[in-house]
Amino acid sequence: MNYFPDEVIEHVFDFVVSHKDRNSISLVCKSWHKIERFSRKEVFIGNCYAINPERLIGRFPCLKSLTLKGKPHFADFNLVPHEWGGFVLPWIEALARSRVGLEELRLKRMVVTDESLELLSRSFANFKSLVLVSCEGFTTDGLASIATNCRHLRELDLQENEIDDHRGQWLNCFPDSCTTLISLNFACLKGETNVAALERLVARSPNLKSLKLNRAVPLDALARLMSCAPQLVDLGVGSYENEPDPESFAKLMTAIEKCISLRSLSGFLEVAPLCLPAFYPICQNLISLNLSYAAEIQGNHLIKLIQLCKRLQRLWILDSIGDKGLVVVADTCKELQELRVFPSDVHGEEDNIAAVTEVGLVAISAGCPKLHSILYFCKQMTNAALIAVAKNCPNFIRFRLCILEPHKPDHITSQSLDEGFGAIVQACKGLRRLSVSGLLTDQVFLYIGMYAEQLEMLSIAFAGDTDKGMLYVLNGCKKMRKLEIRDSPFGNAALLADVGRYETMRSLWMSSCEVTLGGCKRLAQNSPRLNVEIINENENNRMEQNEEDEGEKVDKLYLYRTVVGTRKDAPPYVRIL
Amino acid sequence: MEKEGLGLEITELRLGLPGRDVAEKMMKKRAFTEMNMTSSGSNSDQCESGVVSSGGDVEKVNDSPAAKSQVVGWPPVCSYRRKNSCKEASTTKVGLGYVKVSMDGVPYLRKMDLGSSQGYDDLAFALDKLFGIRGIGVALKDGDNCEYVTIYEDKDGDWMLAGDVPWGMFIESCKRLRIMKRSDASGFGLQPRGVDE
Numbered sequence: 001m002n003y004f005p006d007e008v009i010e011h012v013f014d015f016v017v018s019h020k021d022r023n024s025i026s027l028v029c030k031s032w033h034k035i036e037r038f039s040r041k042e043v044f045i046g047n048c049y050a051i052n053p054e055r056l057i058g059r060f061p062c063l064k065s066l067t068l069k070g071k072p073h074f075a076d077f078n079l080v081p082h083e084w085g086g087f088v089l090p091w092i093e094a095l096a097r098s099r100v101g102l103e104e105l106r107l108k109r110m111v112v113t114d115e116s117l118e119l120l121s122r123s124f125a126n127f128k129s130l131v132l133v134s135c136e137g138f139t140t141d142g143l144a145s146i147a148t149n150c151r152h153l154r155e156l157d158l159q160e161n162e163i164d165d166h167r168g169q170w171l172n173c174f175p176d177s178c179t180t181l182i183s184l185n186f187a188c189l190k191g192e193t194n195v196a197a198l199e200r201l202v203a204r205s206p207n208l209k210s211l212k213l214n215r216a217v218p219l220d221a222l223a224r225l226m227s228c229a230p231q232l233v234d235l236g237v238g239s240y241e242n243e244p245d246p247e248s249f250a251k252l253m254t255a256i257e258k259c260i261s262l263r264s265l266s267g268f269l270e271v272a273p274l275c276l277p278a279f280y281p282i283c284q285n286l287i288s289l290n291l292s293y294a295a296e297i298q299g300n301h302l303i304k305l306i307q308l309c310k311r312l313q314r315l316w317i318l319d320s321i322g323d324k325g326l327v328v329v330a331d332t333c334k335e336l337q338e339l340r341v342f343p344s345d346v347h348g349e350e351d352n353i354a355a356v357t358e359v360g361l362v363a364i365s366a367g368c369p370k371l372h373s374i375l376y377f378c379k380q381m382t383n384a385a386l387i388a389v390a391k392n393c394p395n396f397i398r399f400r401l402c403i404l405e406p407h408k409p410d411h412i413t414s415q416s417l418d419e420g421f422g423a424i425v426q427a428c429k430g431l432r433r434l435s436v437s438g439l440l441t442d443q444v445f446l447y448i449g450m451y452a453e454q455l456e457m458l459s460i461a462f463a464g465d466t467d468k469g470m471l472y473v474l475n476g477c478k479k480m481r482k483l484e485i486r487d488s489p490f491g492n493a494a495l496l497a498d499v500g501r502y503e504t505m506r507s508l509w510m511s512s513c514e515v516t517l518g519g520c521k522r523l524a525q526n527s528p529r530l531n532v533e534i535i536n537e538n539e540n541n542r543m544e545q546n547e548e549d550e551g552e553k554v555d556k557l558y559l560y561r562t563v564v565g566t567r568k569d570a571p572p573y574v575r576i577l
Numbered sequence: 578m579e580k581e582g583l584g585l586e587i588t589e590l591r592l593g594l595p596g597r598d599v600a601e602k603m604m605k606k607r608a609f610t611e612m613n614m615t616s617s618g619s620n621s622d623q624c625e626s627g628v629v630s631s632g633g634d635v636e637k638v639n640d641s642p643a644a645k646s647q648v649v650g651w652p653p654v655c656s657y658r659r660k661n662s663c664k665e666a667s668t669t670k671v672g673l674g675y676v677k678v679s680m681d682g683v684p685y686l687r688k689m690d691l692g693s694s695q696g697y698d699d700l701a702f703a704l705d706k707l708f709g710i711r712g713i714g715v716a717l718k719d720g721d722n723c724e725y726v727t728i729y730e731d732k733d734g735d736w737m738l739a740g741d742v743p744w745g746m747f748i749e750s751c752k753r754l755r756i757m758k759r760s761d762a763s764g765f766g767l768q769p770r771g772v773d774e
Contacts, residue, residue: 377654
C-alpha cells in the first residue's frame with residue numbers, strides 16, 4: 001500500500017465506513033493516520049467530556065457529521081440532577097469559529113439552548129440534518145431559527161425531547177423555497193400545530209419520506225397530509241379521538257391505500273380505536289410498528305391490527321398486550337427481530353392484571369427465530385422460562401429484562417434468578433448488552449464474567465451480595481465499555497481492584513452502592529486520565545467543611561476516561577476528584 | 578440515604594395509595610429474604626434486608642416496603658415516557674385532568690388541568706391567563722355583565738353554564754370548556770339559570 005499515492009489510499013479508505021474500522025486503520029502507521037484524518041467525514045463521540053471541541057477539530061478538520069452524547073444513561077431515570085452538564089454550545093461555537101463545513105449534528109442527552117440552535121443555523125451554509133434525542137433546554141423559537149436559516153435542510157428529527165412549546169409559528173418559518181425535506185419528526189412537541197403551514201410544507205417536499213406528527217394534528221389533517229405525500233415510508237400519527245364521520249373515514253382510507261411505500265408506523269398518541277381499520281390495507285407492508293404511546297389501543301383492536309402485520313421486524317408495545325397478545329405476535333410475526341414491551345402502569349398504582357409474565361416471553365422466543373433484541377418489563381419471571389428462552393434464541397445481541405419489583409425471586413421456586421440469566425449468557429455468545437433484575441446473588445456475576453465475552457454494556461440494579469460480584473464482571477468481561485450499577489452492595493474493594501481497567505471503558509456509574517469518599521479519592525489519585533465525579537446533591541454544605549468523613553458513602557459516582565482533564569462546567573454539587 | 582432504625586419511615590414520602598399495610602409488606606419481604614438466606618447458605622452477616630453490605634449500614638431501599646413506586650428512577654422508564662404515558666393526560670377520562678378549552682374567535686384550542694384550580698375564582702384567573710384576555714373570568718363571577726359566557730360540556734353531553742353547581746361537582750362532570758360570546762349564546766340552548774326576569 002505504501003507505493004500508492006495518497007489519493008488512491010484515500011479512495012480505498014472511503015469504503016471503510018464504521019467508526020471502529022476507521023479508528024483501527026488510523027493506527028497502522030503515520031501516513032495512514034494522516035490520510036485518514038483528513039478524509040474522515042463522520043465522527044462519533046460517546047462521551048462529550050472525553051475530548052474537547054478544539055482537539056476534535058484539530059484532528060479532523062474536514063468533518064461533516066458529528067454525533068455527541070452527553071449525560072450518562074441513568075439520567076433518563078432522573079438519577080442525574082439538572083444542570084449536571086452536557087452543554088452543546090461550546091461545541092457549536094468552536095465548530096463555527098473554525099469554519100468546519102458541518103452538515104449533520106446528532107445529539108443525545110445534551111443540553112441544547114435556543115442560542116445554540118440559532119448559532120448552528122447561521123454558521124454552516126450546508127447544514128442538512130439535525131437529530132436531537134432526549135435533549136432539553138430549548139424551545140420552538142430555536143426550531144424557528146433552524147427552519148428559517150438552514151436553506152438545505154433535509155432532516156429535522158426530534159425524539160423524546162423536553163421542548164418548551166411557545167406555540168409560535170415555527171412551521172411557517174420554512175421558506176417557500178425549502179423543498180428539500182426528507183425527514184420531519186416533531187411528535188414530542190406538546191403545543192398546537194399550525195396545520196395549514198404543515199400541509200403547505202409537506203406539499204412542497206416531494207422527497208419527504210419520514211413524517212411524525214404531534215398530538216395536535218387531527219384526523220382530517222392526517223388524511224390531507226397523506227394525500228400530499230403518498231411516497232411516505234415512515235409515519236407517526238398524531239391523534240384522532242373522536243370517532244370520525246363516515247366521510248372523513250373514507251377520505252382517510254383512500255389516502256392510506258395510496259401509501260404503498262409505508263413501512264413504519266408509530267404515534268397514535270390519542271386514538272379512537274375505531275379509526276384503526278383505515279390502516280389495515282398497509283399493515284402487510286409494515287416492518288416497524290411502535291404503539292408504545294398508544295395506551296388506548298388495547299384488546300381486540302390491537303390483536304386485529306397485529307395479525308395483519310406479518311412482515312414485522314420491529315415491535316414496540318405496552319404490556320397491556322398481555323401474554324395472550326404476545327402469543328399472537330409469536331404466531332404472526334415470524335420475521336421479528338426486535339421487541340420492546342413497556343409498562344403501561346408506571347406508578348404502580350393499579351394491580352395490573354393484564355401485564356406480561358414469563359409466559360409471553362417464552363412464547364415469543366419460541367415463535368420468532370430471528371429475535372436478537374429484547375426489552376421486557378414484566379411482573380414476574382422464572383429460571384425455567386429464561387432457560388427455555390436461551391435455548392430458543394441463542395442469537396440475542398441485546399437482552400434487557402426488567403422485573404418491576406426489585407429483588408423478586410423466581411415466583412415458582414422462590415430461588416434467585418442466577419441460573420436463568422446464567423443460561424442466557426452461556427447460550428448467547430454474541431451478547432453485547434444486558435440488563436438484569438429480580439433476586440440475584442454474586443453467582444449471576446460469576447456466570448456473566450465467565451461467559452459474556454462480547455458484553456459491552458451491563459446494567460445492574462438491586463443485585464449481588466458482595467464485592468465479588470462486581471469483581472467477576474470487571475475481571476471477566478474484557479470488552480466491557482459501559483457499566484452502570486445502582487442499589488447494589490459493591491464497595492471500595494471492588495472499585496479499586498483494577499484501576500487501570502477503567503481506561504479501557506467509556507464509563508462507570510455507581511449509585512446507592514457501598515463506595516466511600518475515601519475509596520473514590522484513592523481511585524482518582526493515580527488516574528490522571530479519569531474524571532471521577534461525585535454527585536451529592538444534598539451534601540452541598542458538608543463538603544465545605546474541613547473535616548471530611550472519608551468513610552462517608554458516596555451517593556452517586558460517575559467516572560469516565562478523558563484526554564482533556566477536569567471539566568470546567570460542572571455545577572457546585574458535582575465534585576471532580 | 579436513610580439510616581436504619583431512626584424511625585423516619587413515618588415521615589417518608591410515598592406515592593402508593595394511602596392506607597396500605599406497610600408492616601405486612603415488610604414482613605412478606607423478610608420471608609423471601611430469610612428463605613433465600615437459608616437456601617443459599619450465605620455466611621455473611623444477617624441483617625434485616627437479606628442484602629449483605631460490608632459497611633454495616635442497610636441499603637436504603639430495604640428500609641421501606643418493596644412497593645415499586647417508592648424508589649427513585651424505578652422502574653427504569655425514561656422520564657419523557659413517564660410523563661407522556663401518564664393516564665391523567667388522557668382527555669377521554671372525565672373529571673380531574675386536562676380538558677380542552679375553546680374560545681370563540683381563537684383558531685386553536687388550549688388544554689388546561691382542572692385539577693390544578695382550587696375553585697371558580699382560580700379557574701377564572703387561569704382562563705384569563707390561558708388566552709391572555711382579561712374578562713373571561715368575570716363571566717364566572719358576575720354572569721350578566723360580561724362580553725363572554727363560560728360553558729362546559731358535562732358527562733351527559735349537555736352544554737351547561739359554568740358556575741351553578743359546587744366546584745367539586747363541576748370538576749367531576751366537566752369534559753370540556755368553551756368560552757362563548759354572550760351575543761351568540763342566546764340561541765344556543767343553554768339550560769336556564771333561574772327564573773329572574
